[in-house]
Each structure stands twice: as C-alpha cells, then as structure tokens.
Amino acid sequence: QISFSPSSWSFGNQLINTTSSVESITVTNPGTATLTISGVSIAGTNAADFSQTNNCSTVAAGSGSCTIQVSFTPSATGSRTASISIADTASGSPHTVALSGTGTVAQINLSPTSWSFGNQLINTTSTAESITVTNPGTATLTISSISITGTNAGDFSQTNNCSTVAAGSGSCTIQVTFTPSATGSRAATISIADSASGSPHTVALSGTGTVAQISMSTNSLNFGTQLIGVSTSQSITVSNPGTAPLIIGSLSVAGVDAADF
Numbered sequence: 001q002i003s004f005s006p007s008s009w010s011f012g013n014q015l016i017n018t019t020s021s022v023e024s025i026t027v028t029n030p031g032t033a034t035l036t037i038s039g040v041s042i043a044g045t046n047a048a049d050f051s052q053t054n055n056c057s058t059v060a061a062g063s064g065s066c067t068i069q070v071s072f073t074p075s076a077t078g079s080r081t082a083s084i085s086i087a088d089t090a091s092g093s094p095h096t097v098a099l100s101g102t103g104t105v106a107q108i109n110l111s112p113t114s115w116s117f118g119n120q121l122i123n124t125t126s127t128a129e130s131i132t133v134t135n136p137g138t139a140t141l142t143i144s145s146i147s148i149t150g151t152n153a154g155d156f157s158q159t160n161n162c163s164t165v166a167a168g169s170g171s172c173t174i175q176v177t178f179t180p181s182a183t184g185s186r187a188a189t190i191s192i193a194d195s196a197s198g199s200p201h202t203v204a205l206s207g208t209g210t211v212a213q214i215s216m217s218t219n220s221l222n223f224g225t226q227l228i229g230v231s232t233s234q235s236i237t238v239s240n241p242g243t244a245p246l247i248i249g250s251l252s253v254a255g256v257d258a259a260d261f
Helices: none
Strands: 003-005 008-015 023-028 035-043 050-054 065-072 078-088 095-104 109-111 114-121 129-134 141-149 156-160 171-178 184-194 201-210
Touching (some): 008 065, 050 078, 065 078, 114 129, 114 171, 156 184
Parallel strands (some): 008 095, 114 201
Antiparallel strands (some): 003 023, 023 065, 035 078, 078 095, 109 129, 129 171, 141 184, 156 171, 184 201
8 A cells, every 4th residue: 555644735925937945756565565666756837847856666565655855946937736646556556646846037127227326516416217117027125235337336335235025015225316526417227136037127327416606797997097085886797607607705805905895
C-alpha cells in the first residue's frame, strides 16, 4: 500500500523566476508487502514550474518511508498547477500528489516620470519636489538603492523612505532638490535598483542655473558748476543682463560730500 503526507501541497505566492524553499512529501507503506517505486515524475499543465528529488525505490512494509523533495519556480504570474506522479507496486498505480502555487511579480510606477526644476539661481537650493513610487504588482517590491547619476549629478540631491513597497497599494517617496553650480541647462537622473523587471528604473531631472547681473549706463556723473542750494538731476539706468532677477537691497550716497547729493 502507499500513503502520502501531505496528500497535496500549495506553495502559495512565489516571485516568478525565483525558487521556493524545498517542501517534503513523505511516502509510507502501511501494507504488509514491500512497496517498490519504479518512477517519480512531475506531470500536468505547469509541470516545468515544479521540480523534485527523491530517495524512493523500495519502502518496507509497515514502517518504511521515503521522501520526495519538491520546489516551485513559477515561470509566469497567476495560478500554476501540476502533480507528482509515482509509479509503484501498490494497487491503483500511478498515485499522485497535487501541487499548486501562484506566480507573483513586483512592478514599479513612478510619478512623475521626469521633473524640471525650471530656473534656479546658482548656488541656491530649490524647494524639494516629490517622486512617488508605487507597486501595482502582486509581489513585494524591494528597493536596494537609489542614486543620482548623469552629467550634472552633483547639482541634484535626494532623500527617500524607500526599502520595500507592498504589493497592490504600497508606496514610498523620493524627495529631490536642485542646487545648480553653474549657469545654463543642468541634467541628471534618479536611478532606482529594485526587484521589478527592467531594473534599474529612472526619473529624468533637469533645471537651469541662472545668475543675476548688473549694468549701469554710466559709472560716473559730473554736475559741473552748480549754484549752492539749487538742485538739478541726472539719470543712471540700471539694467540686468543676467538670467535671474536682480534684487536691489538699498541705494545710498557715500563720501566726503554725500550730503550734497
């Protein structure tokens, strides 16, 4: 006779293309004659997703046993099924043990997928902008690292609370700032190393470094001879040929005869 414990096995959720822990199926012989096992194989729709090793050839009557070790490596998402098929000398051969499991996958969504900081005065830091990471997949998303790469990587910085993102509804946030070190277009990329297909995933970053400048229509004024106590005026035009607003904090007249102007 032949008996199995357990008589079926579900591996539950397993990330596709990864192998589960090994599970044991114990084969016993409650009969009164030696059980001979001529073959153990896996059959069924998704047979290739399951594998087995065993030490089964003969099982002594009454108290003998052997073990079939089974693992699950799903090749696709969703329900996966197969059966262990044992060819033996017990009545009703071949005997079977049903196997099942679910292939799962981690996915990653980034919102937004790119970000432009626009104009930013050089050597000043922008407000922080948020990149939201979500996982619409069926397995936990594991994030192993987040870095900034690219031509002007040093002009951008990030902090994050990302390590794992739960399947279906989990999320985490990357906070990014821009501190241009020079004028003109600046670009870099957030690079995310993770367990979703296609890793690393990226978010393009850009911004423009700007600078304020000042230009005067003249750097000197000569009022010539002027009757005391009488006021005349001349104009100096101030302009800004730079790429950022020029902020003028104060205007004053200084010097030995400052009170005359």
